[in-house]
Amino acid sequence: MKKRICAYCGNEFGKNHQRTAEHIFPQGLLELYPYQDVSFTPEKIFKDNSGLIIADVCNRCNNEVLSELDSYGCNLIKTQFYKEIEYKFKDETIEKEIDYDLISKWVIKIAYNYLRSRKNECTFIQRYIPCILKRSGALEGFSIFLGLHMNTTPLPERCYEYQPLCIIENPKLIGTSLGISMRFNLPFDLNSIIIQGAYEKLLIRLGNLIIYLIFWQEGSDRLQETYDQVLIKNFNLIKIVKGKCKYNLKRVTASTNMTINYGHILSKSALHQDDMLLESTLHGKSVIETRNLFESMRSEEDWKKSGLMVEREMFPNNRKVRDEFEEVFGKEV
Numbered sequence: 001m002k003k004r005i006c007a008y009c010g011n012e013f014g015k016n017h018q019r020t021a022e023h024i025f026p027q028g029l030l031e032l033y034p035y036q037d038v039s040f041t042p043e044k045i046f047k048d049n050s051g052l053i054i055a056d057v058c059n060r061c062n063n064e065v066l067s068e069l070d071s072y073g074c075n076l077i078k079t080q081f082y083k084e085i086e087y088k089f090k091d092e093t094i095e096k097e098i099d100y101d102l103i104s105k106w107v108i109k110i111a112y113n114y115l116r117s118r119k120n121e122c123t124f125i126q127r128y129i130p131c132i133l134k135r136s137g138a139l140e141g142f143s144i145f146l147g148l149h150m151n152t153t154p155l156p157e158r159c160y161e162y163q164p165l166c167i168i169e170n171p172k173l174i175g176t177s178l179g180i181s182m183r184f185n186l187p188f189d190l191n192s193i194i195i196q197g198a199y200e201k202l203l204i205r206l207g208n209l210i211i212y213l214i215f216w217q218e219g220s221d222r223l224q225e226t227y228d229q230v231l232i233k234n235f236n237l238i239k240i241v242k243g244k245c246k247y248n249l250k251r252v253t254a255s256t257n258m259t260i261n262y263g264h265i266l267s268k269s270a271l272h273q274d275d276m277l278l279e280s281t282l283h284g285k286s287v288i289e290t291r292n293l294f295e296s297m298r299s300e301e302d303w304k305k306s307g308l309m310v311e312r313e314m315f316p317n318n319r320k321v322r323d324e325f326e327e328v329f330g331k332e333v
């Protein structure tokens with residue numbers, strides 16, 4: 001049975017609080033990525049992002065506080081995390097300006113919407129709702145780390161399952177590159193860090209912004225401090241803190257994040273291993289030379305055709321996909 005109260009203000013749906021649909025990924029972000037019309041959850045793939053909606057938010061919350069947060073967040077991504085970051089910045093830091101309160105509330109809201117849509121336990125988020133609704137309460141009991149997504153491989157990003165918007169539950173924090181583990185037959189979670197004392201850990205990718213979010217259990221202050229330090233020291237993750245708005249962010253992407261997405265984040269030294277391993281396969285050519293060579297061998301037409309073939313296979317019942325496919329390849333018999 002559908003819930004009868006708003007997941008934010010708690011008012012019963014009715015004339016004054018009408019039930020509305022809220023996107024997990026805000027509409028403004030979906031519009032930034034019109035070609036990314038495939039959304040992923042662990043079990044489902046959707047066309048046109050239609051699947052990732054929840055319908056337990058009232059029109060007041062949706063149109064007032066939540067849409068204010070969305071407009072901050074979408075603008076942040078559009079102006080600072082949209083344009084592809086060039087490979088030459090791989091080992092550089094890039095300065096970004098971020099409002100601690102607004103991004104924290106926005107990210108917590110996205111996490112809350114996601115967890116509800118997955119029917120995961122998320123009562124621990126309720127403590128933040130008064131604050132999101134600008135009533136009262138403090139923003140504490142969580143850690144938000146930021147990093148940059150950047151393609152470090154010799155192939156263009158569109159060769160992979162391009163997912164500029166995604167959420168991953170409990171990503172692994174690993175200290176050895178997957179390539180090394182594979183080559184020497186080591187366990188994949190070698191040197192991995194397991195975070196204790198947390199209700200939930202999520203990785204959220206929004207364009208080039210990688211967010212690692214930990215919700216701490218009550219009474220885990222000491223653990224939080226310890227883990228925060230471990231992550232800051234060993235990973236390219238930067239923790240956002242109240243009162244600070246300028247951050248020098250670093251890339252967190254390994255080649256394996258391009259091929260199998262963000263179920264894992266590598267430590268600084270593992271990223272280094274990953275880079276070296278990759279370069280060793282290029283026979284003296286640089287990553288950029290190899291990528292340019294690859295691009296020059298494929299036309300836009302080739303890209304379109306291969307994309308359509310994959311989509312036709314993935315979404316056999318989608319009419320839009322069928323029409324586009326038939327326009328290029330002719331009617332199917």
Ligand SMILES: [Zn+2]
Nearest residue numbers: 006009058061
């Ligand atoms: Zn409401």
